[in-house]
Amino acid sequence: MTMNDYIELIDQKLDEYMPIYYPQKIFKAMKYTVTLPGKRLRPVMCLETCRMFGGNYKDAIPTACAIEMLHSQTLIHDDLPCMDNDDYRRGKLTNHKVFGEAHAVLAGDALLTFAPQLILKHSKNLGAEKLIKILEEYFQAAGAYGVIAGQIVDIESEKLMQSFEFSGKIDIEKSELEKTLEYIHTHKTGDLFKLALRTGAIIADANEEQLNQITEFGQNLGVAFQIADDILDETSTFEQMGKTIGKDKAEGKLTYTSLYGLEKSKEELNKLIDRCFNILEKNNLKSEVFEQILNKIKAC
């Protein structure tokens, strides 16, 4: 399967898995953000990891789609007025702009349980033990130990950055900011990447050592992806990104580029991508799709 084959399959399945039941407005709101055109990076990685470790990628389709739904859930709630207050996402109006705030909150809530329900419904063939393992990964990544921890520290980082800039660097050490930034990236972005990779590997019956390899890979890839996103937030346009650009900087958010500057950020990005290539090579993991993904992130 090529990257495009995967994306086409995922788009088709996302549509199929989300019929519009009564009350229609909630199902429409859920489906709206999930089916906005996207790179489908997380589900593609899930399917490709399953294939790479000798599994049948078809077994991972419900899990891959569930992870895309979880990702959409984080976007819907992150865009809310009380959070990042964004009007555009993937070039279209954000969920609350189309359906109203109450419906956007509830659509996000609904996706958080719709996604694992989908796994249980469509992956019965994997057996109860494996389903439990997949759900454990899902809950760990989705909750207060995962993306939400990253989002909370991200929100609070605005204050940190301000005290760093205005306090004459006395109250707060740069090393603390660096640690905080690493924490945000690890959880806010890395945890969903790791979820996609680890569940793909679990479905393929990967052993503990292989799980560790792919987790290390995901850790590096997640941070690399976030650095690339921070760089693009400074260097690209609304048309290229489909969302408001330069907002992080304007709001004094803690980002890679704000802390290290553009050049050093690019260096770090290259280093992380090289490390990802090394992990694949060292463990004899062959994947054109992952090579494509790595090169694309590097060329941000």
Added chain:
Amino acid sequence: MTMNDYIELIDQKLDEYMPIYYPQKIFKAMKYTVTLPGKRLRPVMCLETCRMFGGNYKDAIPTACAIEMLHSQTLIHDDLPCMDNDDYRRGKLTNHKVFGEAHAVLAGDALLTFAPQLILKHSKNLGAEKLIKILEEYFQAAGAYGVIAGQIVDIESEKLMQSFEFSGKIDIEKSELEKTLEYIHTHKTGDLFKLALRTGAIIADANEEQLNQITEFGQNLGVAFQIADDILDETSTFEQMGKTIGKDKAEGKLTYTSLYGLEKSKEELNKLIDRCFNILEKNNLKSEVFEQILNKIKAC
């Protein structure tokens, strides 16, 4: 176990299951609403159903606590400014009033996956097959087919009521309002009640017939509870209820009392409670705790 024994046990376990990790503010926000003093009706019903069908109530403790967390999640998000905009709950400030809106949204999100994660973590002894069954019930009740469907139709019912009152009853039939109200009660309240009862029964290895009995019981009890809540919203005080009173009426919400009046609502409540007693008697289900609950709701 008496009602008070159960409540004490649940309060102790809720505290125990929710340590405060980093980032502290999210875990504190989650715990704040979950541990507000409450009647613990849903977890009590889960434990008592398990006992009533011959199971060990201790096996149901994690599931019972998870259901209380799910219930708290619905309260946190329902109270948000973009939903019911309530400042008080159980006599204390609502979550967003204490922690801010962003944290309240994220605390609710986190609880939605923290709760089933807790079941997986602390109920391993039930075996993978039974855990899957419990989670299927949880997802069905928590999501767009369950409480969220009820909440969505509840929000939209304000508009329905207005067109009923101002349109000279031409555009909309009273029977449509009645059906809508039944739908709201069935899902917004009934689905969590049914979740508590059905999971308690599943943990006790109840058979299909017993599951049907307890589901019918929960359906009637859920609607009875909501009617009682609507009555109390008209007849009680802030001090008695711990939340703002008379708001539903002021906002033109579709409630039992607004549609049928106080007297007919009380009649319907009595009928439903009698039906609940009959279901217990007919099936030889003996429970002082459920008798207490039924009598308390009847005497609202």
